[in-house]
Amino acid sequence: MAVKAIPHAKIKKPRTMWGDVVLRFSQNLPAMMGLIVVIGLYAVALLAPILVTTNYTAIDLDNVRSAPSLVHYLGTDELGRDVYSRVVWAARSAAFVSIFVPALSLSLGLFFGIIAGYVGGWVDTIVMRLGDILFAFPGLLFVFFIAATIKPAILLWVKGIGLTEFAKQGFVDYIVVFTALSLVGWPGLARLVRGQFLTLRNREFVLAAEAIGVSQWRIALKHILPNAMTPVIVVVSGGIGGTIAAETSLSFLGIGLQPPNPSWGQMISDYYIYWRNTELWPLLFIPSIILVVIILAFTFVGDGLHEALNPYLD
């Protein structure tokens, strides 16, 4: 027969899609700077026990409201707590929030989005209307509402399963914050995933998979999902900055992370009275500036991913 392989002298190493993404991302200066800051945040969070000069709850009564010095790099607050150590320790809260909230909202969003988009029918209607109801509330207000109301229930549950020690250590506050932010975060992602599924399920390669005899779940997970993920990655990564800002707002208002757990939002709330104080102003400005830099860094990383994954935008 005339069908014969065309000989090729040299077979190049295949270029994968993710290889291209990494290449394009690395050529984006703001995104790379953002990535360095983000990696820095996680490094500080990880190494916090080594970096702190004293325990973040330790009280130095000889130095109350002291200005920055060699002992207390960023001074102390009105209780004599070392601000530098608190700022460092608070990086842990920000790091936790930046990992767990997107992970939780993504799981919920993917689960409901896939079900709605792939099963369709009344399942779709119920899931999406539920999302619409959550959408109808002003986002941050709804977060405040959830955060302010679910704490007793979660506290009860944690004690119920015998984790009384955890309850004392503010573990509950983390759960409250994560739950509140994720509950508000998932409907947007579910909508996005559902939309992707609806468009992709009628594409020819999905029909082709069906013609081969690929099972429904395998089609959903192996054929549709990987193709649906790029916009999802962009939205999730772009939203992390906003999530950290939301946690800060919660803590600023006193319904997020509670003392003694440090959080930058809480510190800004505690120290904003010093904003015109010639000596103690770093107490307010240092956490604020760090917060701004971190949020911007996450936004730049998100934008960089957006451009790297959708190269035809520019």
Added chain:
Amino acid sequence: MSEQKDVLLRVDGLKMYFPITQGIVVQRHVGDVKAVDGLTFDIHQGETLGLVGESGCGKSTTGRAILQLYKPTAGQVIFEGEDITAMRGESLRKMRRRMQMIFQDPYASLNPRMTVGNIVSEPLEVHSLFNGKERREKVKELLDVVGLNPYFVNRYPHEFSGGQRQRIGVARALALNPDFIVCDEPISALDVSIQAQVINLLEDLQQEFGLTYLFIAHDLSVVRHISDRIAVMYLGKLVELTTRDELYANPMHPYSQALLSAVPIPDPVVEEKRQRVILEGDVPSPANPPKGCNFCTRCPKAFEPCYETEPEFKEIESGHWVACHLY
């Protein structure tokens, strides 16, 4: 190939309606798009049945409904004596091994996130055929059969040209060693220079593996080249079905005549004398087909019964089926 052969696939009264609904909360059913409206034909073992018709007449839908990619509204598809429209789940999945499809758009029919190797080996994987090394060997063999370098297994579809991608699609369809392949306009998205290559490949494969094709196309010269018999479709219905030579020599239905008169002839002297039948107007909406014969609104030979009753699809001469009141 005029001698009577075994029937491999019988399509009996196949209908594929897509519902039109209105309303946001409660979906009201207000009508149907009658994409395929009662097709009956046989496909014989080892033959190529060409299916022609203009865009939107339901050719692709027919192909997909035969393979149960769409659940037909009514009618039966009988493959080797078994009604596959009644099959569900696992038995249908097993049946899919024997019937495959080659798609129109080689850019849309390959998953962009899978390597060529994964695309071609997936059918083997989901039907648990071969293992590990054997499966990889089989994939390389398939790529070789369709004229691709077996070293391409780790590449992604975007690294290939349209013709090469279509070969990947062919390799995927061949992987399960099917008896019957629906070729849904497999060459209409390709350059003319590549079209011939793919056509030749399909013909070679047919000889080598004894395949039966349903070849959907709108390019009449290609259909003439590859088909043994040809079915002409208009607005969801068959208007004529006969052998290739008979159709081109003696088209009976006015629509077939108009269609064939549009084929240019590569001889300037003959081409000069070619009489074209120009059809007036547009194809009616498949959601609201005309009363009587579907073609009556544009037919140059229409007379009273055409506007009143639907013509029966009947055998006028041996092996020549026409749906027209003229005969």
